[in-house]
Amino acid sequence: MKKLAALLLLTTLLFTGCGKNAGGASINVKDIAEKTVAAGGFTDELVALTDTTLPASYTTLDLDKVAEYAVHVSGTMGTPEEVAVIRAKSEADLPDVKAAVERRLEDLKLNFEDYRPEEMPKIESAVLITRGDCVLLAVAPDAAAAKAALEG
Amino acid sequence: MDSKHSEPLGYKIKRREIFRRRKVWPTVLGSVLGVLLLGGGTAAALLLLPAGQGSTVSVSANTVVETPVPTPSATPAPTPTPTPKPIVVGAAAIASAAGSSQGTAVEDNASSSPSGAPDAPAPEIQGPGIADIPGQVPASEPVGENYFDDALFVGDSITTGIQIYGTMANATVVASTGINPSTILTKPVIRDKEGNLHTVLESMSAHNPTKIYVMLGANGIAWLDEETFIGSYSQLIDGIKAQHPAAQIYIQSIFPVTAEKSQSESGIYSNEKITRYNQRLYQLSVEKGAAYLNVAQAVANELGNMPSDVSPDGIHIGPDYYKRWFEYLKTHTVSPAVATAK
Numbered sequence: 356m357k358k359l360a361a362l363l364l365l366t367t368l369l370f371t372g373c374g375k376n377a378g379g380a381s382i383n384v385k386d387i388a389e390k391t392v393a394a395g396g397f398t399d400e401l402v403a404l405t406d407t408t409l410p411a412s413y414t415t416l417d418l419d420k421v422a423e424y425a426v427h428v429s430g431t432m433g434t435p436e437e438v439a440v441i442r443a444k445s446e447a448d449l450p451d452v453k454a455a456v457e458r459r460l461e462d463l464k465l466n467f468e469d470y471r472p473e474e475m476p477k478i479e480s481a482v483l484i485t486r487g488d489c490v491l492l493a494v495a496p497d498a499a500a501a502k503a504a505l506e507g
Numbered sequence: 508m509d510s511k512h513s514e515p516l517g518y519k520i521k522r523r524e525i526f527r528r529r530k531v532w533p534t535v536l537g538s539v540l541g542v543l544l545l546g547g548g549t550a551a552a553l554l555l556l557p558a559g560q561g562s563t564v565s566v567s568a569n570t571v572v573e574t575p576v577p578t579p580s581a582t583p584a585p586t587p588t589p590t591p592k593p594i595v596v597g598a599a600a601i602a603s604a605a606g607s608s609q610g611t612a613v614e615d616n617a618s619s620s621p622s623g624a625p626d627a628p629a630p631e632i633q634g635p636g637i638a639d640i641p642g643q644v645p646a647s648e649p650v651g652e653n654y655f656d657d658a659l660f661v662g663d664s665i666t667t668g669i670q671i672y673g674t675m676a677n678a679t680v681v682a683s684t685g686i687n688p689s690t691i692l693t694k695p696v697i698r699d700k701e702g703n704l705h706t707v708l709e710s711m712s713a714h715n716p717t718k719i720y721v722m723l724g725a726n727g728i729a730w731l732d733e734e735t736f737i738g739s740y741s742q743l744i745d746g747i748k749a750q751h752p753a754a755q756i757y758i759q760s761i762f763p764v765t766a767e768k769s770q771s772e773s774g775i776y777s778n779e780k781i782t783r784y785n786q787r788l789y790q791l792s793v794e795k796g797a798a799y800l801n802v803a804q805a806v807a808n809e810l811g812n813m814p815s816d817v818s819p820d821g822i823h824i825g826p827d828y829y830k831r832w833f834e835y836l837k838t839h840t841v842s843p844a845v846a847t848a849k
Contacts, residue, residue: 399819402671402826411670411680414698428671431823432664432684458702465696465704466664470685470726 388425388440391504395495400430416455420448435463439492453490636807643801644839659716674829681710687727688739708746719754724761729775737787744795756797760785766812768821805835
């Protein structure tokens, strides 16, 4: 009976709020970012960025094209560890948002390749995916776990 | 800051799990009724779903829909927040919440990350673990935050933290992680909004500051011998002076590292070495007519080390110590008349 109830609940959920999951519309940006922070095996303290502090790290990201975001970066600035979940305002804005996140990843490579080469494996195994209208990035010690968290 | 923001992430997740357990059965019953009303087709459709359309995703997402978590900073506001408040989460914060033996500073970060918040009391500046250098900028009457409206901070990863923590949002920061006194002259690392890369000096040319604070060294002392370090630093100061001849230049001392870091890696980061390089920086400031700020005094303990519980990697500092650093800067300024004279 319990299994049947759970199955019915799952069915209901799938056909109501998550119908657009493949499109990313039902992703809770903050929640998935926090779950990834919890799962990624991070060695650093991560700091959540705000409208004021985000542009310094994501220099080419146009906030006018962003509906919402949760971005956590290294609190010590001594590692490239990072989680970003950014929802584009529209489908048309998605390529630019993705390009800005890719540019951020390039910058992390630029910053750490000579400075702390031992951190480069985290960048080289970074997870960058798109789910619907969201772009998700994790630069994590445990890339597989971070990927699983980002993919839900 | 919303207290929920400063709450360690581990607590949040645990709380949500409990909530989920308590609320699941009423939801199940409601769902059963809903399915019955909708017809039997949905159950059949579920069985036809291809593998990989993860039930975990769906349950997780829908749970959030039922119990939305407030996201005050998630949606960009029309006007930027003037005093950003850092939210510290992650491994150390979770460890602290779990009763880890991490030092109190880590606990402070986790439980009072509003350490950068304007309503938090300013931490007292410790000392005198780092001795005074005759000629360093002496203590002065505190200035307000608007003193930094036309200030520009140049440096490496430590300086980038001013932006990450929003320590002084009105100040301009031109800094890059990994830069050192040598690469700062040549390596294009500052990306503009159009995506182009510039050297630090090129990027500085876009600004018109009256005060320029330079801090470099944490990345340089390990790889650059003293003469190369000072030679490159000297070129940088010359370049800044040529670019901004009327600006007051402050050369800031290199922060000490933790005792553990000081003794590691054959002493390439040792505090003895840092003290030696800082003495050279003071001499450089005299040669260049710049002001020398002994900011190491703001972060050192009574032994002259960075306290080990405030620096996860032994070099970098957290938000509490950014506040400490800026309290020092506010109380160690040179007068505009002096600045003009130089």
